[in-house]
Amino acid sequence: SIRSERLLRRLRELGDIGREADGRLVRLAASDTEKLGRDRVASWIRDAGLEVAVDRIGNMFGIWRPVGYELVDDAPIMIGSHIDTVINAGIYDGCYGVLGGLEVIETLKEEGFMPARPIVVAAFTNEEGVRYAPDMMGSLVYAGGLDVDAALATVGNDGTVLGDELSRIGYAGPQEPGFLRPRAYVELHIEQGPVLEREGIPIGAVENLQGISWQRITIEGDANHAGTTPISMRRDAGLAAARVITFLRDQARNSNSPMVATVGCIAFEPNAINVIPSKATFTVDLRDPDENRLQTEEAALAAFLVEIASDEQVSVTTERLARFQPVTFDKGIVTLVEQAAAARDLRSRRITSGAGHDAQMIARIAPSAMIFVPSIAGISHNPREVTPDADLVSGANVLLDVVRKLASE
Amino acid sequence: SIRSERLLRRLRELGDIGREADGRLVRLAASDTEKLGRDRVASWIRDAGLEVAVDRIGNMFGIWRPVGYELVDDAPIMIGSHIDTVINAGIYDGCYGVLGGLEVIETLKEEGFMPARPIVVAAFTNEEGVRYAPDMMGSLVYAGGLDVDAALATVGNDGTVLGDELSRIGYAGPQEPGFLRPRAYVELHIEQGPVLEREGIPIGAVENLQGISWQRITIEGDANHAGTTPISMRRDAGLAAARVITFLRDQARNSNSPMVATVGCIAFEPNAINVIPSKATFTVDLRDPDENRLQTEEAALAAFLVEIASDEQVSVTTERLARFQPVTFDKGIVTLVEQAAAARDLRSRRITSGAGHDAQMIARIAPSAMIFVPSIAGISHNPREVTPDADLVSGANVLLDVVRKLASE
Numbered sequence A, B: 001s002i003r004s005e006r007l008l009r010r011l012r013e014l015g016d017i018g019r020e021a022d023g024r025l026v027r028l029a030a031s032d033t034e035k036l037g038r039d040r041v042a043s044w045i046r047d048a049g050l051e052v053a054v055d056r057i058g059n060m061f062g063i064w065r066p067v068g069y070e071l072v073d074d075a076p077i078m079i080g081s082h083i084d085t086v087i088n089a090g091i092y093d094g095c096y097g098v099l100g101g102l103e104v105i106e107t108l109k110e111e112g113f114m115p116a117r118p119i120v121v122a123a124f125t126n127e128e129g130v131r132y133a134p135d136m137m138g139s140l141v142y143a144g145g146l147d148v149d150a151a152l153a154t155v156g157n158d159g160t161v162l163g164d165e166l167s168r169i170g171y172a173g174p175q176e177p178g179f180l181r182p183r184a185y186v187e188l189h190i191e192q193g194p195v196l197e198r199e200g201i202p203i204g205a206v207e208n209l210q211g212i213s214w215q216r217i218t219i220e221g222d223a224n225h226a227g228t229t230p231i232s233m234r235r236d237a238g239l240a241a242a243r244v245i246t247f248l249r250d251q252a253r254n255s256n257s258p259m260v261a262t263v264g265c266i267a268f269e270p271n272a273i274n275v276i277p278s279k280a281t282f283t284v285d286l287r288d289p290d291e292n293r294l295q296t297e298e299a300a301l302a303a304f305l306v307e308i309a310s311d312e313q314v315s316v317t318t319e320r321l322a323r324f325q326p327v328t329f330d331k332g333i334v335t336l337v338e339q340a341a342a343a344r345d346l347r348s349r350r351i352t353s354g355a356g357h358d359a360q361m362i363a364r365i366a367p368s369a370m371i372f373v374p375s376i377a378g379i380s381h382n383p384r385e386v387t388p389d390a391d392l393v394s395g396a397n398v399l400l401d402v403v404r405k406l407a408s409e
């Protein structure tokens, strides 16, 4: 079994890197604070006797390539996740998978395990997508789904260019993304939703992951005086945006599917109290586990935007920020997760991931699956994101057993 | 009659002060660019042979106190408006009243008119209320409706303190606000609404001004993951804000009154694409010419906020930013305006002001009224705010005749 106090200590230590004076944890992709987090993780990887490698998109790897005997082949078992965070984040999202992966490799080394192939822990760049869209960018590039130079040229919502930021913090590495082609990929993560906790089940064997559609919508109307402009003469971009937000909620509420829709970002221009907004910009995050339904939902939104444009006399433009189809994970690995849980007397259930994960991207190039542990009250992307220590340890032990199995052949 | 080319030239010259590289005119109250505007106006006042005075809240005055004969008394006829602007403003709002007032005094001096009392042109501080709330702050303080020290302590939406900013730009003057108690006050302004242009009438004799209610509403919910959090478990502050925005529009659309409601400013926290907003802050600008109706509308909003808090499981707090009752102007001066227009063969009509104006505040301490000229397509608080030159000249000539009359006795 893993050394639980080492894993928990590192989780808390990493969780303090990027903590602001007001207590908020903010460690955005390729920022100064994420550099500090990367440095810390790199030093732990080195302490464990692994080789550190960084690719051009900043993905970081800790490679255990055993010496002194012949490997079955060089294709590694890869374990990974990310260490970038959202704004005002919790400490588990992503970090648990990276530090859990490192913990598993250290434990296997310490117990004298002789893997049939290398084992690698990966920390992928910009999984959250909060600073640069799309999310899961590092793993997407790694899996060949996005050109590395195009990704490096991405302009963030703070006006920075990802490639410049990676160079600045010293994490624009020399390796070509995809340089290690995994034989299998496993990711350990907190559920970030309420299912496991509600059902009192410690282990989720993630069998699929819903589709994600991200758009930025810009509505342009006309600035005018808030006091003198009759309602009938207004071209109010802010009101039009509000109507889109309530439309999306009504759609989700009235739908029979598990569809979710969220407007997380918004800005008005000129943003003055007595001026009708001339412009409203906001993001839409739309998800559904079923690709056909997701397309129907996107089409319903598009139709509503046409209606709003004519109703409110505004113009509407949309920009795609991310679009990922639902993914079904490798049945073999999912079954391994269930078996490993059962062998440790841990209840498990198959589960769908509501969040996007790097596993979703790596699934394009290797059999992949994920292990979930419960999130108290389903809270995530929030400083109150908590998973009980016992569950964190259980999840890492299940990962240990799955990786030991995968790396044996 | 006034020297129209002088008035129009100054309007355009002042309209270029505060123009940004991207072409937007931004001359917010007590900013660096407003200082440049004030300096220019002060130099024109001095060129006209008037005395410049500044009070503690930064209101600027050009005083014509005739010498060499005995005045009936010292209470001046005051003409005024403001030179601060909104963000991305037009050039007429406020400036027309200040420069029109100066033009009238210069014309009267040049024609050898011997007034029975001083004539004063005023540029009041922070009329727009965009940087510091409430709007009409300088004239409100001048009329005794707000303590000067409290006003100076106002924190702007950029975190600055008004008193510090006035000192910094050199316009925290020595005079006590209210130091000149006007015998009458007249303000010349663009309508900023569509009525005069639609009816082809060049002069509006403003007989009243609607009530203004400004609030900042803060909604607090709970940040959570956009992908994993079921709709039923969300406490989405952004959705709640959107529902308030659409509620207000429905209220205004379905009301039989000329009520208007505007949400001009908004911000979400943490403002991240895949995080349910934990906090939404936005402003509400609610107006009605009838005080009882305005109170009913405020109460309807308050009741809806209670409903939203329970529906969406959020907490709602409101902060009053401004609250002004409707004002009825002085019938005598309104009639003078109509007579002056008729004497120049200009059609006029009585009109209600949709915008707030300094006249509304000065009406507390002196008989007051306003003269409106048409705004093309009713556009204001917008760079496309335009009044034809001929109308600008007509309005200033009507002001000239009204002031000549008022200052004769």
Ligand SMILES: NC(=O)NCCC(=O)O
Pocket (backbone or CB within 6 Å): A093, A127, A128, A129, A135, A136, A192, A354, A355, A356, A357, B225, B226, B227, B274
């Ligand atoms: N796991 C996680 O929070 N990923 C971020 C991408 C998303 O699902 O929005």
Ligand SMILES: NC(=O)NCCC(=O)O
Pocket (backbone or CB within 6 Å): A225, A226, A227, A274, B093, B127, B128, B129, B135, B136, B192, B354, B355, B356, B357
């Ligand atoms: N005239 C004018 O635009 N005043 C600003 C105050 C307001 O009415 O919002």
